[in-house]
Amino acid sequence: MSYEQMAYVYDHLMADAPYESWVRYLCGETERFQAPGSRVLDLGCGTGELSIRLIKRGFDVTGVDMSEDMLAVAAEKAAEEGVVFPLFQQDMSKLGGLPECDIATIFCDALNYLSKPEEVRDTFRHVHRHLAANGMFLFDVHSIYQMEQIFSNQTFTWNEDEIAYIWNSFPGEDPHSIEHDLTFFVLDEESGLYGRIDEFHKQRTYPVSDYLDWLHEAGFDVLSVSADFSSDPPEETSRRIFFSCRKR
Incomplete structure (x- = not known):
């Protein structure tokens, strides 16, 4: 399957995805908790839709994805939009050699594609190593519900x-x-x-308590846990859980 086909299918499937809601969440949390800068590491960046939106908001973005095809599409879309940003093909649970960032993100439930608890824990540790002092880590996951x-x-x-x-x-x-x-x-x-x-x-996915334990183990303070793009804490029927964290 060529990446043109994959991109068409993926972007069509995600046409109604709430990208602007993710942008607002990131802007709100990084302002509220005073992120140390605007360098963003966008893990699981896919076809670059969110990365490009963040760049247009003034962020300095580095994109990372495991799919070579997705990254090729991201580069093509960036050129069409008149923006340039570095892209790396890496597994988020095995990150290495990337530029230091002030904000790391894993949105659109990309973390849920890791199949083992060890991979999630490794991802948290690698993100911690790539963050500047007091850097922020923002991500979402599907709830058990x-x-x-x-x-x-x-x-x-x-x-x-x-x-x-x-x-x-x-x-x-x-x-x-x-x-x-x-x-x-x-x-x-x-x-x-x-x-x-x-x-x-x-x-x-995993219980919220597991994510909290793994984040603490990796060296993060959890600043906020919320649900479904709101400021409310998760409830039994919440669908998407958000975590705002700071590097200790």
């Missing part, structure tokens, strides 16, 4: 002239995990035929 009540054993569909998909979600083998089986049919404008793209994704 989202995994087990919203995703589990559900089928989601979409049908338009240019793209259609069938998205089946079912419980994974690990606790609080989910597996997504996606099939896309994408129109090739030149041939007028539809091509099929199959994707399989696994995600896993």
Whole structure:
């Protein structure tokens, strides 16, 4: 599958994603808790949509993603928008050699793609090492409710002239995990035929208490835990949990 196909499918799937809400969250938290600077390490940056928005807000962004294809798309989108920023292909649980940052982010539940607790803990430790003194770490994750009540054993569909998909979600083998089986049919404008793209994704989350323990272990003070882009603490039916942390 070429990265042009992947980018089209990904950006189409994420067309309604609340990117501006993530930007507002970052701006609000970094102002409220006085981040030491504006250098941002955007982990799991994907096709660069959030990174580019942050650059336009005046942040100095470095993007990191494990997918070479996604990074190629991010570079192309940045050129189209007239911005330039460094991009690195790395696994967030094995970060190394990146520039020091004042703010590290893992948004859009990218952390949930790590399948083992050790990988999450390693990610926290590597983020801590790349942060400047008093640097901030902001991230979100799916809640257990989202995994087990919203995703589990559900089928989601979409049908338009240019793209259609069938998205089946079912419980994974690990606790609080989910597996997504996606099939896309994408129109090739030149041939007028539809091509099929199959994707399989696994995600896993943990109790808030686990994240808090791992953050403390890695050397972070947790400044705020909230839910669903609000300032309210998580409730039983919250879907997305946000953590604002500071390097000790």
